[in-house]
Amino acid sequence: MRVRPRRRRPGSETPVTTLVIVESPNKVRSIAGYLGDGYVVDSSVGHIRDLPRGADEVPAKYKGQPWARLGVDIDNDFEPVYVVSADKKSQITKLKKLLKDADELVLATDEDREGEAIAWHLLDELKPKVPVKRIVFNEITKEAIQHAVANPRDVDMDLVDAQETRRILDRLYGYEVSPVLWKKVMSGLSAGRVQSVATRLVVERERERMAFRTADYWDLEATFDAGEQHDPSAFGAKLHSVDGKRVATGSSFGADGRLKGGDKADVVHLDEAAAGELASGLREQTFTVRSVESKPYTRKPYAPFRTTTMQQEASRKFGWGAARTMQVAQRLYEGGFITYMRTDSITLSQTAITAARRQVSELYGKEYLPDSPRVYAGKVKNAQEAHEAIRPAGENFRTPQQTGLRGDENRLYELVWKRTIASQMRDAKGDSVALRLGATATSGQDAVFAASGRTLTFHGFLKAYVESHDDASKAGDDAQTRLPDVAEGDPLTVVELGVAGHQTKPPARYTEASLITELENREIGRPSTYASIIGTIQNRGYVYKKGTALVPAWIAFSVTRLMEQHFERLVDYSFTAELESVLDQVSHGREDRVAVLQSFWAGDGESDTGLKRLIENLPDIDARGLSTFDLGEGIALRVGRYGPYVEGPPMVPGDGGKDVPTRANVPEDLPPDELTLEMARELLANPAGQEKMLGSHPETGLQIVAKNGRFGPYVTEALPEDAPKGAKARTASLFKTMSLDSLSLDDAVRLLTLPRVVGTDVDGTEITAQNGRYGPYLKKGSDSRSLETEEQLFSLTEEQARAIYAQPKTYGRRAAKPPLKELGDDPVSGSPIVVKEGRFGVYVTDGEYNATLRKDDDLETLTAERAQELLAERRAKGPAKKAAKKGAKKTAKKSTAKKTAKKSTAKKSPAKKTAAKKSTAKKTTAPTSPGSAD
Numbered sequence: 001m002r003v004r005p006r007r008r009r010p011g012s013e014t015p016v017t018t019l020v021i022v023e024s025p026n027k028v029r030s031i032a033g034y035l036g037d038g039y040v041v042d043s044s045v046g047h048i049r050d051l052p053r054g055a056d057e058v059p060a061k062y063k064g065q066p067w068a069r070l071g072v073d074i075d076n077d078f079e080p081v082y083v084v085s086a087d088k089k090s091q092i093t094k095l096k097k098l099l100k101d102a103d104e105l106v107l108a109t110d111e112d113r114e115g116e117a118i119a120w121h122l123l124d125e126l127k128p129k130v131p132v133k134r135i136v137f138n139e140i141t142k143e144a145i146q147h148a149v150a151n152p153r154d155v156d157m158d159l160v161d162a163q164e165t166r167r168i169l170d171r172l173y174g175y176e177v178s179p180v181l182w183k184k185v186m187s188g189l190s191a192g193r194v195q196s197v198a199t200r201l202v203v204e205r206e207r208e209r210m211a212f213r214t215a216d217y218w219d220l221e222a223t224f225d226a227g228e229q230h231d232p233s234a235f236g237a238k239l240h241s242v243d244g245k246r247v248a249t250g251s252s253f254g255a256d257g258r259l260k261g262g263d264k265a266d267v268v269h270l271d272e273a274a275a276g277e278l279a280s281g282l283r284e285q286t287f288t289v290r291s292v293e294s295k296p297y298t299r300k301p302y303a304p305f306r307t308t309t310m311q312q313e314a315s316r317k318f319g320w321g322a323a324r325t326m327q328v329a330q331r332l333y334e335g336g337f338i339t340y341m342r343t344d345s346i347t348l349s350q351t352a353i354t355a356a357r358r359q360v361s362e363l364y365g366k367e368y369l370p371d372s373p374r375v376y377a378g379k380v381k382n383a384q385e386a387h388e389a390i391r392p393a394g395e396n397f398r399t400p401q402q403t404g405l406r407g408d409e410n411r412l413y414e415l416v417w418k419r420t421i422a423s424q425m426r427d428a429k430g431d432s433v434a435l436r437l438g439a440t441a442t443s444g445q446d447a448v449f450a451a452s453g454r455t456l457t458f459h460g461f462l463k464a465y466v467e468s469h470d471d472a473s474k475a476g477d478d479a480q481t482r483l484p485d486v487a488e489g490d491p492l493t494v495v496e497l498g499v500a501g502h503q504t505k506p507p508a509r510y511t512e513a514s515l516i517t518e519l520e521n522r523e524i525g526r527p528s529t530y531a532s533i534i535g536t537i538q539n540r541g542y543v544y545k546k547g548t549a550l551v552p553a554w555i556a557f558s559v560t561r562l563m564e565q566h567f568e569r570l571v572d573y574s575f576t577a578e579l580e581s582v583l584d585q586v587s588h589g590r591e592d593r594v595a596v597l598q599s600f601w602a603g604d605g606e607s608d609t610g611l612k613r614l615i616e617n618l619p620d621i622d623a624r625g626l627s628t629f630d631l632g633e634g635i636a637l638r639v640g641r642y643g644p645y646v647e648g649p650p651m652v653p654g655d656g657g658k659d660v661p662t663r664a665n666v667p668e669d670l671p672p673d674e675l676t677l678e679m680a681r682e683l684l685a686n687p688a689g690q691e692k693m694l695g696s697h698p699e700t701g702l703q704i705v706a707k708n709g710r711f712g713p714y715v716t717e718a719l720p721e722d723a724p725k726g727a728k729a730r731t732a733s734l735f736k737t738m739s740l741d742s743l744s745l746d747d748a749v750r751l752l753t754l755p756r757v758v759g760t761d762v763d764g765t766e767i768t769a770q771n772g773r774y775g776p777y778l779k780k781g782s783d784s785r786s787l788e789t790e791e792q793l794f795s796l797t798e799e800q801a802r803a804i805y806a807q808p809k810t811y812g813r814r815a816a817k818p819p820l821k822e823l824g825d826d827p828v829s830g831s832p833i834v835v836k837e838g839r840f841g842v843y844v845t846d847g848e849y850n851a852t853l854r855k856d857d858d859l860e861t862l863t864a865e866r867a868q869e870l871l872a873e874r875r876a877k878g879p880a881k882k883a884a885k886k887g888a889k890k891t892a893k894k895s896t897a898k899k900t901a902k903k904s905t906a907k908k909s910p911a912k913k914t915a916a917k918k919s920t921a922k923k924t925t926a927p928t929s930p931g932s933a934d
Contacts, residue, residue, distance in 0.1 A: 255506075433454070
């Protein structure tokens with residue numbers, strides 16, 4: 001909090017104090033510095049209220065209600081129950097105390113639906129008795145803040161309704177559908193309006209890859225010489241057609257590996273032999289130029305960044321995930337370097353256009369400045385509120401060098417700055433040339449080769465900025481290929497001519513950038529939610545990264561199959577997009593909140609199936625069938641509690657004399673499209689879950705079995721069928737020096753003696769020797785001491801154990817190891833980043849936050865940028881949460897401000913007017929959050 005000296009009313013000695021509340025504490029200092037005397041600036045620290053997340057957040061009076069677990073009174077116009085989260089109560093108390101000394105309240109939360117909702121929640125929670133103003137700004141600069149204060153407005157209740165409708169709808173979706181996943185697939189899963197659709201997209205792409213069949217095709221590649229009089233004289237070309245028919249390329253084949261059109265396909269499909277024969281018949285021939293086609297081309301600048309295009313470009317250029325991009329952008333916005341980073345808009349204010357044109361003229365010259373400003377029109381359907389595009393903040397843009405920024409902040413600022421400047425520059429101009437070169441082979445076949453070139457005659461905006469492509473092999477917009485200035489009929493000499501074989505490729509997996517593009521093209525989700533959606537589907541275990549590609553886990557196949565079979569409408573792309581459009585209409589006051597929720601929940605008629613009816617009429621679901629995927633020859637992939645495994649013949653003896661199928665665990669990092677029938681056979685031939693019968697225990701007579709389980713190899717006793725209910729078999733992990741292949745019965749018997757009671761300490765506490773995940777150790781109560789060798793587990797005496805406990809405890813099992821790698825300073829904390837090896841594997845740390853390396857991270861190739869990304873993701877999750885105090889009372893807050901704000905709703909429907917008068921500050925019960933929102 002920062003307080004400026006108090007100002008006084010004109011003509012009065014009475015001081016005036018204005019309390020300004022922003023969302024983020026990071027904005028407080030800079031905004032306070034831009035305001036005049038008498039302003040007290042503090043923050044809400046994000047959302048202050050939400051629907052209850054668990055049963056413990058619900059007051060007793062609501063717990064018996066049938067709708068209690070939802071946190072939404074579905075029988076009373078879907079009135080939500082809001083509670084102040086435990087971690088925000090102290091902040092609310094602080095804000096109330098500040099408000100007592102204030103003469104007016106200014107709500108300065110972000111200029112979007114979430115920000116508008118936070119402003120209303122503050123209004124409803126604080127219940128101010130002083131005048132209230134709502135201000136918004138697109139950038140944190142002195143001019144923007146002062147302009148906002150001079151032009152306040154009221155809280156926009158249409159935007160509040162839009163956010164509330166979206167939140168309630170997502171709660172209904174998540175809390176009704178997620179429990180079905182728990183029961184029929186696996187506990188801990190979740191469903192969501194956009195997350196389930198995003199998961200389906202990734203799964204469908206993998207299905208396409210699994211069904212894909214490659215096709216082989218061949219063509220010819222040649223180098224020609226046009227003669228010394230040309231510069232350049234040599235150039236490359238590829239076979240285009242034979243006897244007037246185009247040569248087949250990758251696009252000529254379907255996903256089944258066959259030519260599109262079958263026998264009627266009007267292309268020449270060359271195999272290796274035919275291509276080789278044609279090449280032999282052309283090498284000694286003289287080629288001539290059949291045609292020359294030259295034409296000018298113009299390329300216009302790219303539009304300024306909006307949220308999604310910024311995320312996509314940061315992914316292409318820096319390899320950043322959407323979450324990292326938004327974290328860096330948030331810091332730049334709060335620092336006053338760029339405008340608000342959550343926007344659909346590509347328009348620039350007149351101030352920004354003037355600043356950009358000024359810099360174009362100063363930095364590149366007037367020849368790069370168009371005669372009139374460029375104006376960009378948004379193409380995003382149902383774009384949110386009238387924000388500006390993402391651009392450098394201020395009336396005069398700072399160059400990257402002038403900002404003093406470093407690391408990630410400097411890289412992203414430079415990207416935004418270049419894109420903005422380039423958007424106000426002249427078109428790039430050039431010439432494109434297409435050549436056709438022909439010759440007749442000794443076989444009589446007429447072969448035509450094609451070559452294309454491009455030169456830039458004026459770089460225009462490309463002088464400042466060149467956009468990257470998702471396909472790294474694709475040439476950039478500034479790439480140039482020069483061809484010799486030949487004319488039709490000119491002879492050409494063959495320098496080199498050879499055959500080239502190709503294979504068609506399956507559709508590429510989505511990356512974060514391309515998935516965001518797909519969601520946006522389908523009009524699903526909002527720019528502000530894409531980063532969290534991609535984070536959610538990864539955190540839930542539905543999707544993981546392999547390099548930059550998003551790979552679906554097998555659990556995602558099971559979940560998607562259930563959703564498609566029993567909740568088809570909820571994961572239908574058109575329905576989801578239409579629902580997004582309806583929700584947007586609420587923000588414009590064109591749709592009624594209650595009507596939208598009623599339609600989603602109960603349906604529009606008998607023929608329509610709302611969510612309630614889908615849940616009530618849910619048929620019996622074959623859980624095993626959902627998690628079984630046939631691979632052929634009696635082999636199937638199954639999704640089990642501990643991960644995916646393959647199951648199939650040959651049958652092996654099991655308990656009770658019944659044969660059971662062979663099973664083998666599937667490596668967690670094996671992509672689904674790589675689990676072929678052949679791969680499954682290999683896994684079954686060497687199953688990770690194999691069992692080995694070692695014989696009977698000499699004392700108990702029970703059979704001892706050695707197994708390879710989820711956490712490594714172990715031995716266990718097979719309990720008899722008449723064993724008492726709840727009896728547990730003795731189990732012991734193998735030492736690291738042991739293997740299943742060489743394990744003997746004696747070894748197993750010895751292992752089963754662990755843990756071993758060594759004796760007691762001088763205080764009478766029992767000491768045991770145990771083999772743990774991290775090696776051998778002694779245990780006395782909660783005090784553990786490491787042992788140097790596994791043999792000590794069997795040989796250590798009571799006296800020796802007491803001697804060990806008589807020594808002061810040293811934390812850690814060994815002296816600290818030196819870092820495995822040093823990667824420079826972290827741009828956020830400024831502390832050095834080092835790579836270390838810990839109990840749970842290799843991790844990176846800046847001394848404050850630790851981030852474990854992912855499955856596809858390699859220590860040898862780990863870069864500073866990747867380490868910074870891992871730390872940024874970990875930092876975004878915040879410090880470890882402390883357990884909330886049990887039995888903490890939650891106070892329901894009644895809605896009064898919303899009722900007041902709804903007074904000016906004369907044009908709204910009677911239903912909406914009635915709903916606006918009702919209290920929305922209630923509480924309810926809910927199970928442990930199954931996930932919701934997008």
